[in-house]
Amino acid sequence: MVVHLISLLTQTLALIILSLPSIINTSQLDYDTLVFKQCDPLDANILQKATTKSPNYSNQNLFLRAQALSSFLRKLESESSRSKFLKTLVGNEKHAVSGWFQCREDYPSEICHKCVGDLREISSRSCGNATSARIHLRGCHLIYKFERIDTPGAQVNNHHKYKLFETPEHGLIHKICDGATAETFPGFEEMRTEALTAAETGVVDGHGFYEDSYKLLHVVAQCDGHVEACDCGECISSAAAAAAEECRWSIAGQIYLEGCHVGYTYHPHELPNDSYHEEGSKVNTGKSLAIVVGGVAALVFVAIFFMFLKSLRKKGDDC
Numbered sequence: 001m002v003v004h005l006i007s008l009l010t011q012t013l014a015l016i017i018l019s020l021p022s023i024i025n026t027s028q029l030d031y032d033t034l035v036f037k038q039c040d041p042l043d044a045n046i047l048q049k050a051t052t053k054s055p056n057y058s059n060q061n062l063f064l065r066a067q068a069l070s071s072f073l074r075k076l077e078s079e080s081s082r083s084k085f086l087k088t089l090v091g092n093e094k095h096a097v098s099g100w101f102q103c104r105e106d107y108p109s110e111i112c113h114k115c116v117g118d119l120r121e122i123s124s125r126s127c128g129n130a131t132s133a134r135i136h137l138r139g140c141h142l143i144y145k146f147e148r149i150d151t152p153g154a155q156v157n158n159h160h161k162y163k164l165f166e167t168p169e170h171g172l173i174h175k176i177c178d179g180a181t182a183e184t185f186p187g188f189e190e191m192r193t194e195a196l197t198a199a200e201t202g203v204v205d206g207h208g209f210y211e212d213s214y215k216l217l218h219v220v221a222q223c224d225g226h227v228e229a230c231d232c233g234e235c236i237s238s239a240a241a242a243a244a245e246e247c248r249w250s251i252a253g254q255i256y257l258e259g260c261h262v263g264y265t266y267h268p269h270e271l272p273n274d275s276y277h278e279e280g281s282k283v284n285t286g287k288s289l290a291i292v293v294g295g296v297a298a299l300v301f302v303a304i305f306f307m308f309l310k311s312l313r314k315k316g317d318d319c
Contacts, residue, residue, distance in 0.1 A: 029107060031115045031139025035254070036174045038134045039127035064095045065129055065146060072097040072144060073120040080116035080140075081109060085225030089147065099144030102225050105209035107139050115140035134173070136256065170238040174256040177247035185268050189244070192264060195219050196240035199262060204233045216267050223260040235260035 068091035079086045080101060087100035101119065103112035119135055119142040127133040132145035182188040195214035199221040202210030208223040221239070223232035239255045239262040247253035254263040 029111055029139065031104070031107060031111050031137060032118050033138045034122070035136040035138060035176070036256075037122065037126060037136070038173075039130040040132045041130065061095075062129055068092070068095040068097050068146075069123075069129070069144070072099070073123060076101045076142070077113070077116050077120050081113040084109075084112055087226050091147075094148070096147045097144050098147045099142070100225065101140060101142045102222075103140040104138075105206075105222060106211060111139060116142070136174070136261075169258060170235050170260075171258045172242055172246075172255070173258060174254075175242070175246045176254040177250040178252035180251040181249045182251045182266055182268070183249040185266070188266065188268075189248070191215050191217055192266070193240070193244065195264060196221075196236070196243060196262065200233050200236045200240065203236050203260075204229050208232050210236075217264050218267070219262065219264045221260065221262040227259045232260060236262055 072088075072090040075088060075090055076086060080103065084103040084105055084107075085100065087098075089096055089098040091097055101116050103115055107115075115137055118137060119140060122135055122137075123133055123142060123144075127135070133142070135142045191214070195217040196219060198212065198214055199210045199219045202212065203221050203223055207229070208225065208227065210219070210221045212219060221236050223235055227235060235257055239257050239260055242255045242257065243253050243262065243264065246255065251268075252263075252265040255261060
């Protein structure tokens with residue numbers, strides 16, 4: 001009986017230990033903070049079409065566009081529970097939406113799903129019937145554009161036959177440069193160059209994602225899921241050059257290009273921890289995990305000890 005209980009408790013402890021990293025990390029992730037959004041104006045030609053009886057839309061075209069966009073966003077949210085990236089096209093030959101979502105690669109699936117759900121809500125609330133939109137949160141981003149399929153009667157579900165929404169190569173979209181200056185810290189520029197050069201190689205080896213600490217800098221880099229490995233490295237190289245130019249003396253910076261983004265944080269007074277989940281935000285998950293695991297293990301072994309004593313007492317009574 002005691003042996004069975006010990007085995008059961010040991011298995012339970014193992015399951016708890018395996019689940020703890022996900023629990024701790026999930027509670028500390030800043031995934032839903034809005035970084036930036038861009039909503040392009042509605043095409044004025046649409047307003048010249050005939051009106052519809054729908055009270056919520058000024059004409060039939062707007063109504064059909066809204067339907068296509070809603071279907072597109074629902075599909076992305078649904079797929080986000082199973083994938084970190086999806087590029088697709090939804091709609092018909094007159095009203096189709098192409099684009100993609102992508103989550104940060106090291107975030108768990110449940111966070112990705114929540115993040116894309118937030119993207120869907122922000123898009124519906126802030127961008128309405130915009131011709132195209134781009135929304136970046138800390139943990140995920142969304143890009144879409146309304147398309148017209150040239151072939152009449154085309155089956156949009158066969159989207160692999162069409163070239164989905166593509167954008168100019170490595171153009172600067174957005175930048176965030178911390179106001180604090182690192183000009184007085186010797187060797188800062190060289191260190192940042194070396195750290196971002198490591199990221200350029202790292203994204204190729206890491207299949208489009210890289211996160212690591214280099215000396216006093218912490219770097220996160222990721223390419224869009226459709227970007228090939230070599231192009232990914234080139235994109236991060238362009239982002240590194242943009243960081244040096246746009247955020248020359250900034251203690252922290254984020255550069256968003258077409259196809260990739262990179263962020264760095266400089267910690268001049270301490271060695272960075274391995275567990276950073278956002279630029280400028282340290283999460284000491286290793287220490288937390290050790291404390292929690294140790295506490296759980298202690299409780300389990302105390303329980304085993306008391307069960308063992310109880311078993312010995314019972315045997316003594318039987319004699």
